[in-house]
Amino acid sequence: MTLFSRRHALAAAAAAGAGALATPGVASAASTSHRSRPSDRHAPTISREAFGQVGGAAVYRYTLTAGSGLTVKILTYGGIVQSVQVPDGRGRPVDIALGFATLDDYVAHNSPEAGGGVYFGALIGRYANRIANGTFTLDGVTYQVPVNNNGNALHGGTVGFDKKVWTPTVEHGHDSVGLRLEYVSPDGEMGFPGTLTTQATYTLDNRDRLTLAFRATTDKATVVNLTNHTYWNLAGESSGDVYGQLLQLNADRYTPVDATQIPTGERLPVRATPMDFTRPTAIGARVAGADPQLLTGQGYDLNWAVNGGGAGLTLAARAADPRSGRTLTVWSTQPGIQFYSGNFLTGTLVGTGNTAYRQSYGFALETQNFPDAPNHPDFPSSVLRPGQVYRHTTVYGLTTRRP
Template identity: 50%
Template structure:
């Protein structure tokens, strides 16, 4: 199957790296840079804050491109952070379950930690049982990205750049990646991905924020109403690798087409739920064409917050925070428990390099991977 990618042009020019960088166009927001500490090997890491003209903000660090906070209003206009995260860089380095991170080269799992491309087998790190997860031992979530604030946009934006060397984590080809985070004045977090390679390789880029629309540290996400635009999902084996089947969601705990509370069927005795201790599955999005299409909508009744996710990707991984076990302490001092946050990772399918029937994740020299995902935040009082 052919691989279609899409990315709208931001029309943004690079701005110098000042401490406070304010856009010059009408309605432009600001990009603020502050120190966030040093990595264990001595690299300086900065925290960047994108603020739009409505006061909403997105914070991220250069380490892993990690989104540490998304502050958006509830139905009464009160701003709260709606993603999980840590207070200190050391915690992100030592114990992070991918909170807020950019994921690559390959988001999600590759079965048996290996794949064959053009007759050559490539061995990857087996960092998730027998499988490779989220790029291996040192994926894109564990490197320091170069960051350039951008001007000429409505809202605030920054570009992140990283070059992954040939052979890094077992993947072929030198991969040049750029990701643009934009916070528009409509309270949309837009993530644009672009990548090129000098050898055939496989790529699956995504973002791994854990959301709680009631606010970080406010409790579980069972009552969040989730809608996913998917008639099918990809069942998995006991190690969470897709079987290759595209199964109907009808009559299963995976039917979110009409909207349902996340917790309504999470404790179902369906064998699929037992494999992941809850939801940890890829949904095959209903879409036509290669442009942006609505993937999911989440409504949190206490705060009135709504998040709508649109993407150019063919799938979304819904993960219900099943492995949060109270051992992690969040930025506000709270223990993170099972189902305190959820992920909706827009992506190509898990194990696609070993599943020829899935949409291809192969990227070749002369091609440019382009992909876009938008998180739009609003409220039921909007």
């Protein structure tokens, strides 16, 4: 095996009670033992329902359902993944994505200036993660993005893509259904140069994979970093904290941050630190340690440099819940992945299951370019120029073994 060592893969399988890591769409017999073969399943379906209005614009909720019963609900507001319902070992649906029951809750609580800043399930842009002081220089011109996080710009500034109503188009493929969302960000929006046309396509297939493919073009040189901010709890969104769930990251290095969570520019080894997830490790095993990086983020909120990341679709992460046997694998074309352990959930927000979300009731795995890359020439470039096409694909694979 080229991404994780075979020993690491077998350790992950043993810890989670599932088969070894595999390529996208190829699952072990153990991990899919309760599933029928894809050819035996019903064709995936997609449906639409009204979900309210924002600023006079209609918002819709689309429901994508695979033949296995895996169901994903997506809003045109913010491109939000509202829920991911996965059948358990006995076929009963369990929602494993944190979210709100109503559009009003998303509008009121999902972004920083509204008093929330959780970004449940949202599409993030133009620049995911942080830009130091909200400023960057491109081709000799300095640009200012509104700051909204410790004096820095987070997730595109005060009004990011997570607050936009996207234009939907339904797609049908072989053994799959898709929802393409489009948003055109005008030149100068949130201080970013260029008119950026972005498509984000969610595709659910009968191999129980949810694929998110971004495509963006610009008419002027700009910077781009797009991602999705779903919070996962593989035991169920109302089940409590995720400290006992296992995480494995295909990353030997991470990018440490300063006191305001801006990268220092280093890429430090994870070995012998709490950032070492090269073997499957319980999320809560070291989260309460005194490491300065954990103290700064009040838990995990860091970017890992994916081994081989940025050179095609690469295995970035694997998470598993030993109790339910539910497993999530994340493949990405991006060089980095931000692991956030839900540190700033305070119990003030009530989710879809009518449960107050407390600290670490969910975790996020945000595939991305490195934070603050526009201000670090030695980081992978985030610059997009006219005539170029930004592409970013993430594949989320979901399996459940019999209890």
